[in-house]
Amino acid sequence: MAIDILMPALSPTMEEGTLTKWLKKVGDTVKSGDVIAEIETDKATMEIEAVDEGKLLEILVADGTEGVKVNAVIARVGEEGETVAAKPEAGEAPKPAAQAAPAEKSQPMAQASSTVPAAPAVKAEADPDIPSGTQFESKTVREALREAMAEEMRRDGDVFLMGEEVAEYQGAYKISQGLLDEFGARRVIDTPITEHGFAGIGVGAAFAGLKPIVEFMTFNFAMQAIDQIINSAAKTLYMSGGQMGCPIVFRGPNGAAARVGAQHSQDYSAWYGMIPGLKVVMPYSAADAKGLLKAAIRDPNPVIFLENEVLYGHHFDVPKLDDYVLPIGKARIHKAGKDVTIVSFGMGMSYAIKAAEELAGLGIDAEVIDLRTIRPMDVETVVNSVKKTGRCVTVEEGWPQGSVGSELAYQIQANVFDYLDAPVGRVTGKDVPMPYAANLEKLALPTIGDVIEAVRAVTYR
Amino acid sequence: MAVRPATEKRSRASSAPSRTQKSGKTSNPTVNYQVAEFDKDDEFKAYRDMLLIRRFEEKAGQLYGMGLIGGFCHLYIGQEAVVIGIQKALRTGEDQITTSYRDHGHMLACGMDPKGVMAELTGRRGGYSRGKGGSMHMFSREKQFFGGHGIVGAQVPIGAGLAFADKYRGTDNVSVVYFGDGAANQGQVYETFNMAQLWKLPVIFVIENNRYAMGTSVSRSSAQTDFAKRGESFNIPGEQVDGMDVRAVKAAADRAVEWARAGNGPYILEMQTYRYRGHSMSDPAKYRTKDEVQKMRDERDPIEQVRKRLVEKGWASEDDLKEIDKTVRAVVTEAADFASADAEPDPSELWTDILR
Numbered sequence: 113m114a115i116d117i118l119m120p121a122l123s124p125t126m127e128e129g130t131l132t133k134w135l136k137k138v139g140d141t142v143k144s145g146d147v148i149a150e151i152e153t154d155k156a157t158m159e160i161e162a163v164d165e166g167k168l169l170e171i172l173v174a175d176g177t178e179g180v181k182v183n184a185v186i187a188r189v190g191e192e193g194e195t196v197a198a199k200p201e202a203g204e205a206p207k208p209a210a211q212a213a214p215a216e217k218s219q220p221m222a223q224a225s226s227t228v229p230a231a232p233a234v235k236a237e238a239d240p241d242i243p244s245g246t247q248f249e250s251k252t253v254r255e256a257l258r259e260a261m262a263e264e265m266r267r268d269g270d271v272f273l274m275g276e277e278v279a280e281y282q283g284a285y286k287i288s289q290g291l292l293d294e295f296g297a298r299r300v301i302d303t304p305i306t307e308h309g310f311a312g313i314g315v316g317a318a319f320a321g322l323k324p325i326v327e328f329m330t331f332n333f334a335m336q337a338i339d340q341i342i343n344s345a346a347k348t349l350y351m352s353g354g355q356m357g358c359p360i361v362f363r364g365p366n367g368a369a370a371r372v373g374a375q376h377s378q379d380y381s382a383w384y385g386m387i388p389g390l391k392v393v394m395p396y397s398a399a400d401a402k403g404l405l406k407a408a409i410r411d412p413n414p415v416i417f418l419e420n421e422v423l424y425g426h427h428f429d430v431p432k433l434d435d436y437v438l439p440i441g442k443a444r445i446h447k448a449g450k451d452v453t454i455v456s457f458g459m460g461m462s463y464a465i466k467a468a469e470e471l472a473g474l475g476i477d478a479e480v481i482d483l484r485t486i487r488p489m490d491v492e493t494v495v496n497s498v499k500k501t502g503r504c505v506t507v508e509e510g511w512p513q514g515s516v517g518s519e520l521a522y523q524i525q526a527n528v529f530d531y532l533d534a535p536v537g538r539v540t541g542k543d544v545p546m547p548y549a550a551n552l553e554k555l556a557l558p559t560i561g562d563v564i565e566a567v568r569a570v571t572y573r
Numbered sequence: 574m575a576v577r578p579a580t581e582k583r584s585r586a587s588s589a590p591s592r593t594q595k596s597g598k599t600s601n602p603t604v605n606y607q608v609a610e611f612d613k614d615d616e617f618k619a620y621r622d623m624l625l626i627r628r629f630e631e632k633a634g635q636l637y638g639m640g641l642i643g644g645f646c647h648l649y650i651g652q653e654a655v656v657i658g659i660q661k662a663l664r665t666g667e668d669q670i671t672t673s674y675r676d677h678g679h680m681l682a683c684g685m686d687p688k689g690v691m692a693e694l695t696g697r698r699g700g701y702s703r704g705k706g707g708s709m710h711m712f713s714r715e716k717q718f719f720g721g722h723g724i725v726g727a728q729v730p731i732g733a734g735l736a737f738a739d740k741y742r743g744t745d746n747v748s749v750v751y752f753g754d755g756a757a758n759q760g761q762v763y764e765t766f767n768m769a770q771l772w773k774l775p776v777i778f779v780i781e782n783n784r785y786a787m788g789t790s791v792s793r794s795s796a797q798t799d800f801a802k803r804g805e806s807f808n809i810p811g812e813q814v815d816g817m818d819v820r821a822v823k824a825a826a827d828r829a830v831e832w833a834r835a836g837n838g839p840y841i842l843e844m845q846t847y848r849y850r851g852h853s854m855s856d857p858a859k860y861r862t863k864d865e866v867q868k869m870r871d872e873r874d875p876i877e878q879v880r881k882r883l884v885e886k887g888w889a890s891e892d893d894l895k896e897i898d899k900t901v902r903a904v905v906t907e908a909a910d911f912a913s914a915d916a917e918p919d920p921s922e923l924w925t926d927i928l929r
C-alpha cells in the first residue's frame with residue numbers, strides 16, 4: 113500500500129509554503145532519515161526527511177511550487193514494484209498515515225465533542241459556625257497573620273516561611289516577629305533580594321510537596337517574580353494534566369501605603385484576579401486575615417494573599433478558637449441593608465463601612481459586602497444582594513480599567529439585569545500612577561465622599 | 574578660595590600608597606588603597622561637596638521628623654566620598670548617572686540644585702519632579718541624571734541601556750550606575766553584566782557596599798562577598814576600593830572611566846563604604862552595634878579625613894573650615910526654607926505626564 117507524504121508545517125502558524133527542491137527523483141529508493149526535499153516559508157528553510165522506507169513512486173508537487181498547503185499530498189512512497197494508487201478524490205482529506213518529518217506518525221484521534229463544556233460552577237462553603245459562648249479578643253491584623261502562620265507551622269512540618277528580612281530582622285513589617293525563635297532557621301529563612309529567584313525556589317519546593325509561605329516585602333516587588341507566580345505556580349497543575357500541584361502561599365502587603373510614590377503603591381488584586389490556577393485572597397478584618405491565611409496555607413493550590421500595610425495595626429475582634437479556618441471563595445455580608453449594595457474588599461472596606469454609616473444618616477440603608485476572596489469570586493452572594501437592593505456600588509483602591517469592580521459589574525448585569533434600577537457604580541483609585549505629593553496622593557485615592565457620591569448617584573438621591 | 578568644576582582638571586592617579594593608609598586603616602589585601610593626588614583646590618572642593626551632602630541629609634532627616642517629608646527617606650550619610658570621588662572623574666552633563674532610592678547625594682554631586690532636590694522631598698511644585706516623584710524618584714535631563722529608582726536592581730540594566738545609546742550614537746560618554754550590596758544579588762544585574770561585556774558597553778558599575786541591605790549584612794546574603802569578582806565569569810574587570818577615601822575613589826574612577834571611554838567595555842568598582850544612619854527613617858538598626866557605627870565615624874569618616882589633611886598640610890585653618898561650614902549650612906537652610914514654603918503641586922497635575 114503506497115504511503116502519502118504530506119506537506120509538513122514548520123511552525124504552528126504556517127498554512128502554506130514553497131516546495132523549493134526535490135532531492136530524490138521518482139524511482140529512487142528512500143530510507144527513513146533520508147532528506148527527500150527542501151521546503152521554505154517566509155520564516156525558514158527546512159529539509160523533509162523520509163519517515164518510511166520504499167521507492168519514491170510519484171512526485172505530485174513540482175520543484176519551485178509556491179503556496180503548497182500544509183497537509184497537501186506532495187509525493188507517494190511504496191513497495192518495490194507497487195504501482196501508483198488511484199489519486200484521492202477531490203475533497204477527500206489526506207489520510208493521516210505517514211507524514212514527512214518533523215511530524216510523527218499520528219493515530220486517528222478519538223473524536224471528542226467539539227462543543228465547549230460549561231465551566232463547572234464553584235460553590236463556596238459557608239463560614240463555619242462560631243459556637244455560642246465563644247469569646248472574642250481584640251487583635252491587630254498583624255497579630256492575626258502571625259498567629260495563623262505559627263499555628264499552621266506547628267501543625268505541619270512541611271510549612272516554612274521564606275522572604276526578605278523575615279527571620280533575624282523579624283519582618284520588615286513585623287508580621288513574622290518571633291517565628292525565627294520558635295521555629296528556627298531551617299523553617300524561617302532570610303533570602304537575599306532576589307524575588308524572581310526565591311519565588312521560583314518556593315515553586316520548586318512546592319512541586320516537591322513542601323508548603324512554602326513566600327513573603328514579599330511588598331507586592332510591588334513581586335513584579336520581579338510574576339513570571340514564576342503565573343507561568344510556573346499557576347499553570348503547572350493544568351499543564352501536567354493534574355500530576356503536579358503547587359501548594360504555595362505568596363503573601364505580603366499590597367496597595368498604597370503612605371507617601372511612598374508610584375513604584376511602591378500599587379494594588380494587584382485585579383492583576384492576580386485574572387489568572388486561572390491561582391486563588392486570590394484579600395482580607396480586611398483580623399478575623400478574616402487569620403481564618404483565610406490558615407486556609408491558604410492548607411490549600412493545595414497557589415494562593416496570592418494580599419495584605420495591607422495600613423491595616424496591619426488595626427484592631428478587630430477575633431474569635432478565641434483553637435483552629436479558626438475560613439473558606440476561601442466566600443464573601444461576607446458585613447452589614448445587611450436594603451437600599452443599595454456596596455461591594456468591596458481589603459482596604460476598600462474601610463471606605464465602604466464609613467460611607468455606609470454616613471449614608472444611614474441620609475436615610476439610605478446600605479448592605480455592605482466584603483468580598484474577601486477575589487478569585488474564585490463569590491458572585492452568588494453579590495447577585496443575591498443586588499436582587500434585593502436593585503443597586504450596586506463597588507469600591508477598591510486599584511485602577512479602573514479591568515478592575516475587580518469591572519468584573520463585578522459584568523457579573524451583575526449578566527445575572528440580574530432585570531433587577532437593576534441603576535447602572536452599577538464603581539469607585540476606584542484614579543487612573544494615574546501614585547503621585548508623591550501629599551495633596552495629589554489624597555486626590556488619587558478613593559475617599560468616603562466618593563463612595564457616598566456614587567451611592568447617591570445610583571439611588572438618585 | 575577658587576573652586577573648580579570637576580571636569581576642568583584631571584587629577585593623576587598616583588601609584589604610591591597614601592600616607593594615611595599605613596596609619597590605622599584596616600588593611601584588606603584585596604582592597605585598592607591607591608589614591609589620586611589631590612592638590613589644595615581638589616581637597617577644598619571635595620571637602621565642601623561632601624559636607625554639602627552631609628548637611629543636606631541631616632536637614633532632610635530633621636524635616637522628616639517634622640512631618641514635612643513623608644514615605645521612605647534613605648539618607649546617604651557616611652557614603653559621601655563615593656559619589657564625590659566618582660563625579661570628579663566624570664564629565665558632568667555628558668556622562669550619565671543612574672542610582673537607587675538612596676539618591677540625594679548623587680543628585681547634589683552632579684550639580685543638581687539643592688532647592689529643587691529638597692522641594693521634591695517635601696513634595697512641592699518646585700521639586701525636580703514637580704512633587705510627583707518624591708525622595709526615590711528624581712531626574713535631571715540637564716545633568717544627565719536618570720534617577721532615582723525604587724525597585725532594587727532595576728537601575729542596573731537601565732544604566733547599561735544609557736551606555737548602549739552612547740555606543741549606538743558613537744559618542745565617548747560613559748554611564749555610571751550605582752547600586753547596593755543587596756542589589757548586587759538581583760538576577761537582572763547578571764543579565765546586564767553579560768550583555769554589557771558582550772556588546773562592550775561603556776558602563777561603570779559602582780557597587781556601593783555599605784555592608785548592609787536593610788537589616789541583612791553582606792555575609793548573610795552573599796555567597797561571594799568580594800563584589801569586584803562578581804563580573805569575573807563575564808570577564809569584566811573589577812576592583813575593591815576604599816570608598817571612605819575620596820582620593821582612592823577618584824583614582825579608581827579614573828581607571829574605570831578611561832577603560833570604558835576607550836571602548837573596552839564595562840568595569841566594576843566595589844566601593845567599600847558605610848551608612849551611618851538606618852536603612853530608612855523607620856529602621857531602628859538593631860542588626861549592628863552602636864560601637865560598630867561609632868568606630869567607623871571615628872576612624873574612617875570621609876569628611877574628617879579631608880579635614881585632617883587640610884589642617885595638617887597647613888592649607889586650611891580652623892576658621893577657614895568654619896567658614897565653609899557656614900556657607901554650606903546657608904545653602905542647606907535656603908533649600909529647606911524653599912522646600913517648606915513652596916506650594917504643593919496644582920491639583921491639575923494629577924492628570925498630567927501620564928502620556929505625551
Ligand SMILES: Cc1ncc(C[n+]2csc(CCOP(=O)(O)OP(=O)(O)O)c2C)c(N)n1
Binds near residue numbers: 307724726753754786
Ligand atoms: C525588588 C525590590 N525588593 C525589595 C525592595 C525593598 N528594599 C528597598 S531597599 C532594600 C535594601 C537594599 O540594599 P542595598 O542594595 O545594599 O542598598 P542600600 O540600601 O544599602 O543603599 C530593600 C530590600 C525593593 N525596593 N525592591
Ligand SMILES: [Mg+2]
Binds near residue numbers: 755781783785786787
Ligand atoms: Mg547596602
